[in-house]
Structure formats: structure tokens, C-alpha cells
Amino acid sequence: MTPGGGSGPMKDCEYSQISTHSSSSPMESPHKKKKSAPKRKWEVFPGRNKFFCNGRIMMARQTGVFYLTLVLILVTSGLFFAFDCPYLSEKITPAIPAIGGILFFFVMGTLLRTSFSDPGVLPRATPDEAADLERQIDIANGSSSGGYRPPPRTKEVIINGQTVKLKYCFTCKIFRPPRASHCSLCDNCVERFDHHCPWVGNCVGKRNYRFFYMFILSLSFLTVFIFAFVITHVILRSQQTGFLNALKDSPARYPFTETNSRSSVVCFFSVWSIVGLSGFHTYLISSNQTTNEDIKGSWSNKRGKENYNPYSYGNIFTNCCAALCGPLSPSLIDRRGFIQPDTPQLAGPSNGITMYGATQSQSNMCDQDQCIQSTKFVLQAAATPLLQSEPSITSEELPLPGKTTISGPCASLTLGQPTPPSSMPNLTSDTGLTDMIPLKEEHEGHQFLTPEEAPSPPGMLPSGSPITHSHTMHILSLASQDSLHEDSVRGLVKLSSV
Amino acid sequence: APQVHSLQELRRSASLATKVFVQRDYSDGTTCQFQTKFPPELESRIERQLFEETVKTLNGFYAEAEKIGGSSYLEGCLACATAYFIFLCMETHYEKVLKKISKYIQEQNEKIYAPRGLLLTDPLERGMRVIEISIYEDRCSSGSSSSGSSSSSSGGGGGG
Numbered sequence: 209m210t211p212g213g214g215s216g217p218m219k220d221c222e223y224s225q226i227s228t229h230s231s232s233s234p235m236e237s238p239h240k241k242k243k244s245a246p247k248r249k250w251e252v253f254p255g256r257n258k259f260f261c262n263g264r265i266m267m268a269r270q271t272g273v274f275y276l277t278l279v280l281i282l283v284t285s286g287l288f289f290a291f292d293c294p295y296l297s298e299k300i301t302p303a304i305p306a307i308g309g310i311l312f313f314f315v316m317g318t319l320l321r322t323s324f325s326d327p328g329v330l331p332r333a334t335p336d337e338a339a340d341l342e343r344q345i346d347i348a349n350g351s352s353s354g355g356y357r358p359p360p361r362t363k364e365v366i367i368n369g370q371t372v373k374l375k376y377c378f379t380c381k382i383f384r385p386p387r388a389s390h391c392s393l394c395d396n397c398v399e400r401f402d403h404h405c406p407w408v409g410n411c412v413g414k415r416n417y418r419f420f421y422m423f424i425l426s427l428s429f430l431t432v433f434i435f436a437f438v439i440t441h442v443i444l445r446s447q448q449t450g451f452l453n454a455l456k457d458s459p460a461r462y463p464f465t466e467t468n469s470r471s472s473v474v475c476f477f478s479v480w481s482i483v484g485l486s487g488f489h490t491y492l493i494s495s496n497q498t499t500n501e502d503i504k505g506s507w508s509n510k511r512g513k514e515n516y517n518p519y520s521y522g523n524i525f526t527n528c529c530a531a532l533c534g535p536l537s538p539s540l541i542d543r544r545g546f547i548q549p550d551t552p553q554l555a556g557p558s559n560g561i562t563m564y565g566a567t568q569s570q571s572n573m574c575d576q577d578q579c580i581q582s583t584k585f586v587l588q589a590a591a592t593p594l595l596q597s598e599p600s601i602t603s604e605e606l607p608l609p610g611k612t613t614i615s616g617p618c619a620s621l622t623l624g625q626p627t628p629p630s631s632m633p634n635l636t637s638d639t640g641l642t643d644m645i646p647l648k649e650e651h652e653g654h655q656f657l658t659p660e661e662a663p664s665p666p667g668m669l670p671s672g673s674p675i676t677h678s679h680t681m682h683i684l685s686l687a688s689q690d691s692l693h694e695d696s697v698r699g700l701v702k703l704s705s706v
Numbered sequence: 707a708p709q710v711h712s713l714q715e716l717r718r719s720a721s722l723a724t725k726v727f728v729q730r731d732y733s734d735g736t737t738c739q740f741q742t743k744f745p746p747e748l749e750s751r752i753e754r755q756l757f758e759e760t761v762k763t764l765n766g767f768y769a770e771a772e773k774i775g776g777s778s779y780l781e782g783c784l785a786c787a788t789a790y791f792i793f794l795c796m797e798t799h800y801e802k803v804l805k806k807i808s809k810y811i812q813e814q815n816e817k818i819y820a821p822r823g824l825l826l827t828d829p830l831e832r833g834m835r836v837i838e839i840s841i842y843e844d845r846c847s848s849g850s851s852s853s854g855s856s857s858s859s860s861g862g863g864g865g866g
Contacts, residue, residue: 317789331833336725365732374732382835386736400736418782419790519735526774533782534774535800536793540833 250543254332255396263543265324267409268394274323274409280478281319281427285312288434292441299444304437311430318423319408326539327413328399330380330388338381345376368518387519389500403499412499415539418532421489428486431478493531494524721843728761728837738768740829740837751841752822760814760826761837764807771803804830 250263258267267274285308293305333341345361361376363383374383377390380397384390389401391411400414412420492502496519501507507517521527726748731741742761744754781799785792811828819826819839827838 314789317791321790330835333835334832336838337727337832337836340725340727367732367735372732382833385730385835386732418786422786422789529779529782530774532786533779535772535778535781536785536798537772538798538801538804538830540830 246546248543249541249545249547252547253541253543255329256394257329257396259543266326266543267323268404268406268411270393270406271409273406277319277407281312281315281430284434284478285430288438292438295441295445296437300440308430308433308437311426311433314426315423315430318419318426321419322405322412322416322423323408323410325410325416325419326541326543327411328401328415328537329394329411329413329539329541330382330385330397330399331541332379333381341376341381341383370516370518372518387498387501400498401500415537418536421486421493421532424482424486424489428479428483431482435476435479494527496520496527496531723841723843726839726841728839730835737772738829738834739765745839747841748824748839751824752819756818760818763810764829764837767803767807767810771800771807 248263250259250266253259256269258269258271259265260267288308289305289312293308296304361383363374363376365372365374365386367386372386374386376383377397379390379395382397384397385399387400388397390397391401391404393404394411396411398411398413400417402412402417402420404411405420408420408423410416489499492499495517497507497517501517505511507515509515521530724747726745728740728743728745731739733739740761742758742765744757748757778799808828808830811826815826823842825840825842827840829835829837832838
């Protein structure tokens with residue numbers, strides 16, 4: 209009885225049994241991963257944002273000051289309309305409350321738009337993209353990354369003759385586009401980042417800058433308007449009854465002075481700060497700068513005579529028009545979209561804040577992690593033979609911090625997770641597709657290799673160690689193909705259904 | 707040998723080998739443009755000229771979406787006059803162009819890329835950062851390679 213010949217057909221029978229079992233219920237493994245209710249993307253958004261109305265409204269985490277802003281505006285305007293407008297509309301013209309009403313409407317509309325809309329958040333890199341970027345950076349640096357974080361990565365770009373440095377964001381795993389910045393409060397990269405405004409409870413960026421500007425501009429007009437007409441009201445009343453009498457008579461029958469004085473005080477301070485802010489932002493718009501750039505002095509002449517703003521269109525009018533009337537780009541984060549089972553999930557959360565509560569997204573991460581790891585193995589094996597695989601793979605562990613509930617196939621390929629050899633058959637059964645012969649060979653190949661790979665680091669699975677062997681790269685590509693098979697098929701089904 | 711696939715055939719018989727990412731070209735500022743540099747991984751899969759034409763057309767679409775001129779000013783002023791409430795019922799010019807882009811990408815996939823075992827992903831799904839091109843390997847070729855490895859490992863497979 210030859211072991212090789214005898215075991216071969218026997219093994220064939222074994223595997224064909226498994227294949228029929230799995231092929232009879234092809235949707236079993238994806239079924240395990242699907243939650244009963246499909247989740248929307250905002251529910252697993254990795255930034256520090258709050259969402260309302262099922263994802264339609266997006267704000268920063270701290271919104272206390274925003275409510276204060278609302279209260280101040282509503283109360284001051286309310287007092288004005290209740291106590292000053294009746295008198296003024298009689299005495300002077302009813303146009304006053306009308307104009308006041310329009311201004312108030314405009315202020316509220318722009319405030320809510322600024323606060324509730326997406327400022328231009330850049331979605332985090334998918335695991336594939338992050339891996340590709342890492343690989344490119346490693347090649348560019350010409351060294352293995354080792355166990356420590358490599359020095360800050362920058363790319364230089366020449367825009368309109370000016371050299372601009374693009375920084376790599378470690379949280380979002382992308383090279384930030386020019387003028388983008390990472391908001392530490394919201395933990396997002398925002399395009400054309402201006403500043404984080406606590407008064408509106410949101411970041412101000414590319415998509416809501418014009419709303420913000422219109423808000424502060426209209427608010428300046430409103431506060432000046434209210435201030436002016438409150439003063440007018442007091443003066444007119446005092447002309448009637450005498451100034452001191454007007455103030456004396458107030459509390460009992462004419463609460464207007466108290467309310468007026470309150471309105472006036474609020475207005476007085478607001479006027480200077482809001483008008484000042486409007487003026488500042490008018491300057492920024494006309495020179496096409498962001499608050500961020502202005503504060504850092506990115507384009508000031510003090511840095512050098514050759515330093516100029518490459519984004520400016522040259523004249524004030526065009527700059528203003530571009531900022532205020534230019535096209536409005538759509539939101540890139542698709543908050544209300546549903547999570548597709550095969551959609552790659554975003555790069556891992558920072559600061560230990562875990563947003564991935566759903567097993568679905570965990571398993572999505574797993575699938576994509578398999579994707580990256582296998583792809584990365586293949587690429588790394590091709591590029592740098594006999595490289596220490598553990599440190600480079602450690603970087604791939606970042607997307608999955610401390611996950612213990614990963615399903616079988618994941619665990620078999622995710623490094624750093626202790627995996628019993630019995631998980632290997634899980635891989636074959638869970639893929640649930642045909643093409644059993646390569647699977648069988650992969651299994652055998654792994655079993656063959658495991659005793660061989662004595663010096664493999666702890667926690668390293670057979671799939672990791674074959675990097676160092678050229679012929680096992682072959683088997684590895686099989687492993688990657690088969691483990692990716694399910695993923696890719698689902699991906700294709702989704703893509704072709706578009 | 708080039709494999710001829712339709713989108714359905716790809717679904718049945720291909721498996722994902724790798725992905726190539728075409729990065730943004732920022733030399734013109736913050737406008738959305740992609741690099742037309744031909745990725746070396748696609749060397750054997752598609753003609754350079756076809757790829758470049760796809761990217762150039764996409765760049766043209768994005769430039770059209772972000773163009774500042776008469777119509778965009780009109781839209782902006784109208785929106786401002788209505789305190790931006792008009793966005794609740796109207797689709798912006800940018801969104802209209804994005805729909806055109808997604809149709810174009812689907813058409814390119816069906817006609818040019820899927821037959822070559824490639825698949826373009828709409829940059830909008832990747833935050834307008836990259837054009838992701840997925841490269842698929844034909845299972846027929848992977849089957850032949852696996853039979854090659856099976857003969858090598860079955861010799862020692864009994865010891866496992």
C-alpha cells in the first residue's frame with residue numbers, strides 16, 4: 209500500500225465530500241456574516257461625528273456651543289420682533305419687520321446648512337489602497353519598515369510654480385490633497401480645511417465654507433439691524449415721553465427697555481465680533497486663503513520673496529466668485545448608503561475608539577484583510593525575497609486591533625492570532641465554491657510546510673512563512689486566489705449589477 | 707495569452723489577483739485630475755492608448771464638473787438667494803456630471819476592460835482619491851498552475 213498513491217484518492221474522496229456539503233449551501237458562510245438588518249454607512253463611520261435623522265444630518269461631537277448660538281440668535285431676534293417691531297412698524301414702516309424677518313430666515317437657513325452638512329470629509333483609505341501606498345512608500349524609502357513607525361512621509365507637488373508638500377495622514381492612511389487638513393476634534397481629514405467652529409458645531413471646509421460665510425455675513429447685518437432699530441426705538445420713545453421717564457416707566461408696563469437693554473447688550477458685543485469676523489473672512493475669500501493657511505502664514509511674503517498663493521486666481525472678483533458661487537462638490541462619505549457585504553471597509557479607527565460593532569463589518573474587514581495580506585505577500589515576495597515578513601505584516605494588523613470574534617477563515621489567514629490547525633479545513637469549507645483540487649493541494653501544501661517551517665515566529669501561520677520559499681509562493685498564490693475567490697465573486701456580482 | 711471575458715464570464719471564472727491605483731494629479735491645483743501615467747502592471751493587459759484615453763476622458767468630465775463660469779455662477783447666486791434651500795429639490799451641475807461619469811465608466815468596463823479581465827471602480831467610491839483598477843486572473847490559467855504544484859506536493863503529502 210503506497211502512502212502516496214493510497215492517500216491520494218482517499219484524500220480526493222474526503223475533499224469531494226466537503227465540496228458537496230459546501231456547494232449544497234453556498235450562501236452559508238456569507239449568511240453567517242450578514243446581519244439581519246443592513247446597516248447604513250454612517251453607523252460605522254470612523255470619525256468622531258454625530259449623526260441625526262438616519263444620517264442626513266452630520267455634526268461634530270461637541271454641540272453645546274451650537275445650541276448656545278441658536279438660543280442667542282432666537283432669543284435676541286424673538287425679543288426684537290415681539291417688543292420693537294410693533295412700535296416701529298407703526299411709527300416708521302412695516303418694512304422693518306419684513307426685512308428683519310428675511311434676514312432672520314437667511315441667518316437660520318445658512319446656520320443650519322453650515323452645521324448640518326458634510327464639510328468635505330475625505331473618507332479613509334480602503335485597506336487595499338493603504339497597502340498599496342505603504343508598498344510604494346517602502347519602495348521609495350528603499351528599506352524595510354522594521355517594527356517602528358517610519359519618519360513622516362511627504363510628497364512634493366508643484367502647483368502653479370509653487371512647491372507644495374503633501375503630508376501623509378496616519379489616521380486616514382492617505383496623502384492629504386493640497387489644502388486638506390486633519391481635524392483633531394472630529395478625527396477626519398477635511399478638504400480645504402478652514403477651521404473647526406464650535407459656534408456652529410462643525411468643521412468649516414470646502415463644502416460648507418460658503419454657507420458659513422453667508423451665515424456670518426447675514427448675522428452681521430442682522431445684529432447691526434437689530435441694534436440700530438432697538439436704539440431707534442428707545443430714542444423715539446424717549447422723544448415722546450422723555451428719556452429718563454422712558455427708562456423709569458419700563459418694568460411695569462413697558463418691558464421693552466429691559467428686553468431692549470438685553471438685546472442691545474448682546475447685539476453690541478456681537479456686532480463687533482461678528483462684523484470683525486466677517487471682515488476677516490472677506491479678506492480670506494478675496495485672497496483665496498483658508499484660516500488655516502493664514503494662521504500658519506503659508507503664503508505670506510515673510511517666508512520668502514518667491515512665496516505666493518498658488519490657488520489665487522489673480523483678482524479679487526474671481527476669487528470671491530469661485531469661493532461663493534463655484535460648483536458645490538458632493539459629499540464623498542455617502543452617509544446614507546448601505547454597507548455592501550463585499551464593500552471594503554475603511555481603515556481602522558484611531559485612539560482606540562472602536563466603531564466596528566457589527567460582526568458584518570468585522571468580517572468585511574477580514575475579507576479585505578485577506579485580500580491585502582495575500583496581495584501584499586505576493587508583491588513582497590516578488591519585490592524583496594527573504595524579507596522578514598513579521599514586521600511588515602504587523603502594519604497590516606492595525607486595521608484589526610484586538611478583535612477576538614473573527615470567524616474561522618479570517619483567523620486562519622490573519623497573523624498574530626493563534627490558530628489551531630483545525631481551522632484550515634474551515635477555510636476550504638467556508639469558501640463554498642468549486643475548484644477543489646487546488647484547495648486540496650493548498651491544504652496539503654500547508655501541512656507539508658508546517659513542520660518544515662520550524663523557525664517561523666510565534667503566531668505565524670503557514671501562510672506567512674511561505675514567503676521565504678520561491679516555490680511556495682506558487683501555493684500562496686493559490687491560497688490567495690481561493691481565499692479571495694468568494695470575495696471577488698461577490699465583488700463581481702455587485703459590480704456587474706451596477 | 708489574452709483571455710476574452712464578458713462581465714458575466716468574469717463573474718463565474720475569474721479571481722482577483724491585484725489592484726492598481728491611479729493617483730491624483732495635483733499639478734493644476736485642487737481640481738480633480740488623475741495621472742495619465744501608464745501603470746506597469748497593466749503593461750500586458752491593455753493597450754496604453756486605450757487606458758490613456760479613458761483617463762483623459764474622465765479628467766475632462768471632472769474639469770467640466772468643476773468649471774467656474776457663467777452657468778455655475780448663476781446656479782450659485784440662485785442658491786444663495788434662496789438661502790440654499792433650493793438644494794433640497796434641485797440637483798447640482800456637479801451631481802449631473804457625476805452621473806454621466808458613472809455611466810461612462812460602466813460603458814468602458816463592459817466594452818473594453820472586462821474583456822481584458824480588468825475592472826474600473828468609480829473614483830467617487832474611493833473618495834475621489836484614486837481610480838482603482840482590479841486585475842483578475844483567469845481561473846483556467848490558475849487551474850493549470852495548481853496541477854503543477856499538486857504533483858510536487860503530493861509526493862510528500864503522505865507525511866502530513
